[in-house]
Amino acid sequence: MRKFLSMMLSLVLLLSLLAFVPATVAAASETEAEMEIEETEPVIEYLPNQIPEGEPTNMDPVALEDIKIGFVHVSDPSDQGYTYNHDLGTQHMAETLGLNEDQIINKFNVPETAECATALRELAEEGCHIIFATSFGFEDFVLEVAAEYPDIEFCHATGYQALTTDLPNVHNYFGAIYQARYLSGIAAGLKTETNLLGYVTAMPFAECISGFDAFYLGAKSVNPDVKMLVMYTNSWNDPTKEAQVAQALIDRGADVIGQHCDSTAPATTAQQNGVWHVGYNSDMIEAAPEASLTSAVWDWSQYLIYAVNHRVEATAIALDWSKGLADKVVDISALNEDIIAEGTAEAIEEAREKILSGEWDVFTGPLYDNEGNIVVEEGVTFVEPQSAPSFEFILEGITVVE
Amino acid sequence: MDNFVKFINAAVLAGTPVLLGTLGEILTEKSGNLNLGVEGMMFMGAISGLAGAWFAEQWFNWSGVPAALIALLISFVAGAFGALMYAFLTVTLRANQNVTGLTLAIFGTGFGNFFGELLGKRAGGFVTVTAHTKDAFANLNFGPLSKIPVIGRLFFSYNWLVYFAVIVAIALHLFLKHTRRGLNLRSVGESPATADAAGINVNLYKYLATIIGGGICGIGGMYMTMVTTGGIWVHNTIRGYGWLAVALVIFATWSPARALYCGLIFGGLMMLRLYLPIPGVPQQIYDMLPYVATILVLIGMSIRQSKEYAQPKSSGLNYFREER
Numbered sequence A: 001m002r003k004f005l006s007m008m009l010s011l012v013l014l015l016s017l018l019a020f021v022p023a024t025v026a027a028a029s030e031t032e033a034e035m036e037i038e039e040t041e042p043v044i045e046y047l048p049n050q051i052p053e054g055e056p057t058n059m060d061p062v063a064l065e066d067i068k069i070g071f072v073h074v075s076d077p078s079d080q081g082y083t084y085n086h087d088l089g090t091q092h093m094a095e096t097l098g099l100n101e102d103q104i105i106n107k108f109n110v111p112e113t114a115e116c117a118t119a120l121r122e123l124a125e126e127g128c129h130i131i132f133a134t135s136f137g138f139e140d141f142v143l144e145v146a147a148e149y150p151d152i153e154f155c156h157a158t159g160y161q162a163l164t165t166d167l168p169n170v171h172n173y174f175g176a177i178y179q180a181r182y183l184s185g186i187a188a189g190l191k192t193e194t195n196l197l198g199y200v201t202a203m204p205f206a207e208c209i210s211g212f213d214a215f216y217l218g219a220k221s222v223n224p225d226v227k228m229l230v231m232y233t234n235s236w237n238d239p240t241k242e243a244q245v246a247q248a249l250i251d252r253g254a255d256v257i258g259q260h261c262d263s264t265a266p267a268t269t270a271q272q273n274g275v276w277h278v279g280y281n282s283d284m285i286e287a288a289p290e291a292s293l294t295s296a297v298w299d300w301s302q303y304l305i306y307a308v309n310h311r312v313e314a315t316a317i318a319l320d321w322s323k324g325l326a327d328k329v330v331d332i333s334a335l336n337e338d339i340i341a342e343g344t345a346e347a348i349e350e351a352r353e354k355i356l357s358g359e360w361d362v363f364t365g366p367l368y369d370n371e372g373n374i375v376v377e378e379g380v381t382f383v384e385p386q387s388a389p390s391f392e393f394i395l396e397g398i399t400v401v402e
Numbered sequence B: 001m002d003n004f005v006k007f008i009n010a011a012v013l014a015g016t017p018v019l020l021g022t023l024g025e026i027l028t029e030k031s032g033n034l035n036l037g038v039e040g041m042m043f044m045g046a047i048s049g050l051a052g053a054w055f056a057e058q059w060f061n062w063s064g065v066p067a068a069l070i071a072l073l074i075s076f077v078a079g080a081f082g083a084l085m086y087a088f089l090t091v092t093l094r095a096n097q098n099v100t101g102l103t104l105a106i107f108g109t110g111f112g113n114f115f116g117e118l119l120g121k122r123a124g125g126f127v128t129v130t131a132h133t134k135d136a137f138a139n140l141n142f143g144p145l146s147k148i149p150v151i152g153r154l155f156f157s158y159n160w161l162v163y164f165a166v167i168v169a170i171a172l173h174l175f176l177k178h179t180r181r182g183l184n185l186r187s188v189g190e191s192p193a194t195a196d197a198a199g200i201n202v203n204l205y206k207y208l209a210t211i212i213g214g215g216i217c218g219i220g221g222m223y224m225t226m227v228t229t230g231g232i233w234v235h236n237t238i239r240g241y242g243w244l245a246v247a248l249v250i251f252a253t254w255s256p257a258r259a260l261y262c263g264l265i266f267g268g269l270m271m272l273r274l275y276l277p278i279p280g281v282p283q284q285i286y287d288m289l290p291y292v293a294t295i296l297v298l299i300g301m302s303i304r305q306s307k308e309y310a311q312p313k314s315s316g317l318n319y320f321r322e323e324r
Helices: A002-018 A021-036 A082-097 A114-125 A136-148 A177-191 A206-222 A239-251 A265-272 A301-313 A344-356 B002-030 B038-060 B065-092 B097-123 B131-136 B151-155 B160-178 B180-190 B192-197 B202-228 B241-251 B256-275 B283-304
Strands: A069-072 A104-107 A130-133 A153-157 A170-175 A196-201 A227-232 A256-260 A276-281 A292-298 A320-323 A330-332 A374-376 A398-401
Touching (some): A069 A082, A082 A104, A082 A276, A082 A292, A136 A153, A177 A256, A177 A276, A177 A330, A196 A239, A206 A227, A206 A344, A227 A239, A239 A256, A256 A265, A265 A276, A265 A292, B002 B038, B002 B180, B002 B256, B038 B202, B065 B097, B160 B180, B160 B202, B160 B256, B180 B202, B192 B202, B202 B241, B241 B283
Parallel strands (some): A069 A130, A170 A320, A196 A256, A227 A398
8 A cells, every 4th residue: 555655656746747847836826926916914814723923822831041942954054144144043042032052952954855854853852842944945844743742832934834734833934035135136226237137046936036026126226227137046055056157147247146045155256257246144245345235134033032932931923923124124234335336325225214114115016027917006015915925926127047 | 159158167167076076086997996985085075175274274374375285185185085995995805896985975975064064163153264265266367378369268267276187187198098007007907817917016006096086086075165165165065076977987988088078068068057048948957967968978888889988897896816
């Protein structure tokens, strides 16, 4: 029976490989996203087992000095990017809450495979009360392990399934990073001389697409003639490939490189070629002082402190947590004063005020996709229905090279 | 034309670490040792080279060229050390070559990642060499030569390790084809019993070729940390380049001279997606190309049954004088 099942499963897998997956996925999600374009604030409907934010959970409260916190990361701080920055958040949290070093257990370089489930179980067995998993591909393993350990809170960054699973101990968190990307795009739009931006991004799905859309819209807001090329690395953390893709974009004429991948390789490649760069996750000026203009950055410590405090009191963590520029969860790093174009700081401040006013957001219509279809009507603002981004139209002026 | 030059530049940079691994493995296999541990030796060279440069900066305050030379030396020693273990196991103890090689690949991967993270902890987060040392691995400027249109950019625009790899390839070719010792080595790889009867010290040749070959693989690994990732230790830096090198040995049909342009072809196939994308063809298809090319060469070789393009005959077999 098992053999038969596994054979069937592998057959299904093979078939799905053969089918032209990206096309069907794109078609399916298009209709979905169209339905979601509404101005109303999303309302959370709780499933039977889920506990509304702030209500007491079934877990036992734990003293702050006894709590153990686990982290599962896809790479390690040497990426000087995503994991580095998330780890800075961890350190800041530990300082703020006055935690000891031995209360935090980090699992670095965990691949998005069954090894993730093993790492999660190890953390659970080591007595962690709350576990953070920080990479998109960890989500299924988080769900699997969370079902086995109902007394442990599991928080997963960038995921989308906490709302639809009825496990009360799984939570998603992310933020409106597109707002920060919009601001960083302004620096790129003012700096470019060839009017061609290049963008190194990881995977062809909504988190990445909404990211480069926002970056491009920021650039276009100050430079109407600007165009952008996008290339995928198909990996979250592969510095070799990231450098090669950045080089290929520069070779195609791009003179500002934006990025949505974990390492500083695009920044150093831009510097070697004498062009400019806008980073992600952390201030990359140190890695590329002559190229890095600014970066869109996260402050993860806010969520970590919030979630750990709730675990201490044994009250429910929000199922789906998302904050943006207004709460400083996302922002841009200090501008590189030596190389930014004149007027960059002023233009960014103006856009920041506009976003903070609450009346305008990045995805305000009219917006067209790169086939000329209108995707957001004039006067309408697309609001993300949950923390994980869902906006996945490739906008006019952007060319994806694949 | 411009795009073509850029494509070739990218292909050369991507092909060089694989070429170095291949040259090391060709030398090894010429002695009749099929060392599948290239991936492991490249990992050992990668972390040791970076660690060497980093400690040279920390302890002796050497940066730039001296640190680069230390990286070269230490990565060679580390790769050679991995190969020494292999040679001791297979030549002296006569362990199975395939199993030993695979073990070395796994061992080296762990060695690299373990010490990479240890070094990162010691350095407080992550290891990175100074900008001065990074510059020592930047593309060279040959002055007027680099300025010749097209030719300058095609031939005189790389970092020193690229030229080093080319010199190693030519030197290996000359050694194997035009020296008495090269002939001896080839005969050890083809038929160790015959070589033994002719008074050649089979074990000495096997040891030396394997160890030096491993050292060259180690330098290939050092290229990955010092050039490709810019002097930073990244978890799993080598990620499969060692196996590509083993495939390239077959693709180049065990000739260091052919490895030169076959390495360029391999680099080109790896870069193809970025420079000549065909809409609708997924990246995974492009990633298969070097291996597909290798399979095609294997098929072609087995059809032609050529003696010149074949693997050294005793490759993979241990030699035991008393066993006749």
